[in-house]
Amino acid sequence: MSDFCKKIESVSEGIKPGANPETAAPLLEALAEFNKSHILGSDLLKNADQTAKQMHEKGVYGEKAATGLPGSSAWIQQSDGKPNALEIVEGDRTESMRLDKNGEPVLNIVSQSCDSGKKSIQSAFFIKDGKQVLSSVSIVPDLEIIVDQTGKPQKIKSY
Numbered sequence: 001m002s003d004f005c006k007k008i009e010s011v012s013e014g015i016k017p018g019a020n021p022e023t024a025a026p027l028l029e030a031l032a033e034f035n036k037s038h039i040l041g042s043d044l045l046k047n048a049d050q051t052a053k054q055m056h057e058k059g060v061y062g063e064k065a066a067t068g069l070p071g072s073s074a075w076i077q078q079s080d081g082k083p084n085a086l087e088i089v090e091g092d093r094t095e096s097m098r099l100d101k102n103g104e105p106v107l108n109i110v111s112q113s114c115d116s117g118k119k120s121i122q123s124a125f126f127i128k129d130g131k132q133v134l135s136s137v138s139i140v141p142d143l144e145i146i147v148d149q150t151g152k153p154q155k156i157k158s159y
């Protein structure tokens with residue numbers, strides 16, 4: 001198990017469904033670096049419009065793309081010449097972003113597989129004014145932590 005997964009397991013050990021939402025604060029703090037988007041500001045996003053137009057001209061709806069990040073792979077999907085989904089995979093970390101009909105980011109999910117795929121950590125965000133706003137954190141298959149717009153845990157429930 002990676003050091004990241006061990007750290008997440010340790011800080012989430014006492015978090016149970018129905019518990020006081022504040023018990024999830026250390027988990028959210030531990031995820032701060034992990035949750036930083038690698039797509040926002042990336043070459044993948046910067047080049048998405050042009051790539052989508054080229055794909056549309058070729059009649060291709062999805063294909064691999066350059067990320068601009070060493071050791072990673074990417075995927076872009078388009079509809080009518082506009083990008084609608086982007087994904088970057090870096091080892092066990094995957095970041096997926098949905099774009100609106102104008103190609104603007106609206107939703108972002110960052111996930112990492114742990115424990116040989118038996119568990120994963122997922123953080124879901126809305127994109128507001130070009131910035132991530134955390135919505136929820138899930139430790140699949142056990143917990144989901146709902147977060148308010150300020151990043152404060154509001155509810156802990158079963159996943």
